Amino acid sequence: MNTNDRRWALLSVSDKSGLTELGQSLAEAGFGLLSTGGSARVLREAGLDVTEVSTLTGFPEIMGGRVKTLQPKIHGGILGRRGTDDAVMAEHGIERIDIVVVNLYPFSETVSREDCSLAEAIEKIDIGGPAMVRAAAKNHDHVTIVCDPDDYPALIERLPDSPDEATRRSLAVKAFAHTAAYDGQISQWLAQHDSADELPPVFNLSLDLERTLRYGENPHQAAGLYRERGRPTSGLAGSQPVQGKPLSYNNLLDADAAWSGVQALGRNAPACIIVKHTNPCGAAQGESVAQAYDRALACDPTSAFGGIIAVNQEVDGALARSMLERFMEVLIAPALTDEAREVFSTKPNVRILTPDEHVPSATELRAIDGGWLVQQADRIAADESEYKIVTRRSPSDEEMADLRFAWAAVGLVRSNAIVYAKDRATIGIGAGQMSRIDSARFAALKAGDAGLTLTGAVMASDAFFPFADSIETAAERGIRAVIQPGGSMRDQEVIDACDANDMAMVLTGRRHFRH
Structure with missing residues (x-):
């Protein structure tokens, strides 16, 4: 097939958003439309004249x-330098392809399904698509590559002219990022498919x-919120505020701690957690979410001022009014009643998020001098x-029952962490102290400041007790049971101290440091 100097646009996409409108605009601008499979079918159904790639190449789709x-006639048409x-x-009858519109098979969306098999994943590895994207991006001096439907309007606006050099270069950069991310997702998934408990040799x-x-974190530091490419826009990162000012870096950090924390605490009951500087200053379950809020607040009402509140059930008008009795920065809840929205609208600076789901990350990353630390995320298992x-x-x-709750709560507190709890509510939290005994003493001090008694309460420790001194401190204050990982060379001394004070102790066998 030879059509002399006709301008061609090649359209082959998995995401068909906006495809019809783009095809119509290209045809009106004088471009011939080259396409394949489902993309060609969508364009034809819109009444557009489409040439199949196999017609241009003279070779059918196979396998x-x-x-x-x-095919050389496709890649020559894309890579040919004008x-x-x-x-x-001309010698080989290769037509010029000036615009390439390609996005790739939905690999990440496919493998995100729990029932995805290896065979299904393999079939969603695109080969021809990335080859065309890279070819067009390489030859961006002459060819426009578009791999994101969000860029269609800007392309349409420029027609019948081609985008300028700076725009073509910008689209090429985006295209190379697209294929690099795509290959990274594939290699990452394949590396972990048969060894989910092992870290991959290359982390993409x-x-x-x-x-x-x-x-x-501070005003002199630039910051942004990034989202993992290929993952649905959901969870906390994808949640749009119901009201309030834009969330800051610190707001998002605290909101993440609060939202993930309330999921851990409230698997089987209404729950609330109040967070400051990523640490809980109160957490509780209750017969209702309103009761859970009141009990979480009672743990440390002073620190809760200006805090981030997360609940795991819908907020009604009465609870909204109760929350607004004191200054708060952010509320995260699965839903709000119309009355609650009306109540919160009287305080328009309060930021409110209603994430559609909890999307925990499987891994955690931290930058250190000269490298990165990667670990599996810690999950406080039931x-x-x-x-x-x-x-x-x-x-x-x-x-x-209190020990189970306290164990879930202490895993949310920065180490060294001690939590005192009673009736499924925290009544004293010791966070971030350099010695465990100081955390135990500080948690007791906070309980006293809040007017709460530790008599009959339980104690949780995120790591083992190196000495029996924390047990003695707890016993003096009326603590009746303890939960901790165990593993200290002085475990027996700690157990003996519990027995001497008629305290029960449970060893979980799992530590929950948080730094």
Whole structure:
């Protein structure tokens, strides 16, 4: 097939958003439309004249569509340098392709399904698409590459002219990022498919800027919120505020701690957590979410001032009014009643998020001097198969319920962490002290400041007790049961101290440091 100097646009996309409008605009601008498979069908159904790639190349699609565009007449048309390769193109009957519109098979969306098989994943590895994207991006001096439907309007606006050099270069940069991220997602998934508990030899992470933040942790630091490419826009990062000023870097950090924390605390009951500087200053379950809020607030009402509140059930008008009795920065809740929205609208600076779901990350990353630390995210498991009661006295049913709650809560606190709890509510939190005994003393001090008694309460420690001094401190204040990982060379001394004070102790076998 030879159509002399006709301008061609090649359209082959998995995401068909805006495809019809783009095809119509290109046709009106005088471009011939080249396409394949489903893209060609959508364009034809819109009444557009479409030339199949196989017609241009004279070679059919084969192997169930695995080979469609891997042809010299396609890649020559994309890679040919205008003014340099014209004679070679004419000799071999290669048509000029000036615009390439390609996005790739939805690999990430496919493998995000829990039931995705290896065979399904393999079939969603695009070969021809990335080849065309890279070819067009390489030859961006002459060819426009568009791989994101969000860029269609700008392309349409420029027609019948081609985008200028700066725009073509910008689109090429975006295209190379697109294929790099795509290959990274594939290699990452394949590396971890059969060894989910192992870290891959190469860690690929591609992030798109979701929005620029006013500043970082401090005003002199630039900051932005990025979202992992290929993941649905959901969870906290994808949640749009119901009202309020834009969230700051610190707001988002605290909101993440609060939202993930309330999920851990409220698996089977209404729950609330109040967070400051990523640490809980109060957490509770209740018969209702309103009761959970009141009990979380009672733990440390002073620190809760200006805090971030997260609940795991809908907020109604009465609870909204109660929350607004004191200054708060952010509320995260799955839903609000119309009355609650009306109440909060009287305080328009309060930021409110209603994430559609909780989307925890499987891994955690931190930058250090010259490298990165990567680890599996810590999940506070509800599995009690490894729990051991190591004292003469076993916890009562009521104490065991409090120990479960305290164990979930202490895993949310910066180390060294001690939590005192009673009736599924924190009544004293010791966070971030350099010695465990100081955390135990500080938690007791905070309980006293709030007018709460520790008599009959339980204690949780995020790591083992190196000495029995924390047990003695707890016993003096009326603590009746303790939960901790164990593993100290002085475990027996700690157990003996519990027995001497008629305290029950449970060892979980799992530590929950948080730094």
